[in-house]
Amino acid sequence: MEKKFTLDRIDLKILAVLQQDGRISFQKLSEHVNLTPRPCLERVRRLEKAGIIKGYTAIVDLPQPQHAVVILAEVELADHAVSQQAFTRELLNTPEVLDCWLVSGNFDFLIRIGCRDMKQYRELAERWLNSTAFKIHKILTTTELQPIKRQRQDLPEA
Structure with missing residues (x-):
């Protein structure tokens, strides 16, 4: 039987911060969500493994558009x-x-x-x-x- 994945307040904060800055260090991320770095890292890895975090992306604004x-x-x-x-x-x-x-x-x-x-x-x-x-x-x-x-x-x- 598949266990349902639930997000708590800290998970939601982590996701919100990562949406703003996917390159943030775990040290800074942990400060934003009031955790020490190790548990913060473990939560991010758990969110990745569960498929909630699907990847990290760069938002690109090319000087010449690829698609006119x-x-x-x-x-x-x-x-x-x-x-x-x-x-x-x-x-x-x-x-x-x-x-x-x-x-x-x-x-x-x-x-x-x-x-x-x-x-x-x-x-x-x-x-x-x-x-x-x-x-x-x-x-x-x-x-x-x-x-x-x-x-x-x-x-x-x-």
Whole structure:
């Protein structure tokens, strides 16, 4: 039987601090959460082992954007049962797909796509629309102009 993992107030504080600064030393982290370094390290390792901390990331702002055009695409499939798995595999294997969510509502997928230009996006969209495996009914797109806010995952109050 799998034991349910529960987070206490200190775990939530550790997660909040690491979201702000994933490179913080264990000494400083332990000071922020009022623990000595060793128990703090043990808690972080336990959170990593449990899969709550999935990794550490650098937030990068390149002087020249890698993707000159970023598209948000809402995709509606004509037949979910037949094409959802095939289209999901396609999304996972398409390097232009930066982020993707299966969503509820009028559309099935919300996809963030990075391309060097609109021609590259058109070719990708045409390939998807022409595929008999995907059975795409509709793609509605919006172009990103400028990021205003990119947020980390919110944690419950500690």
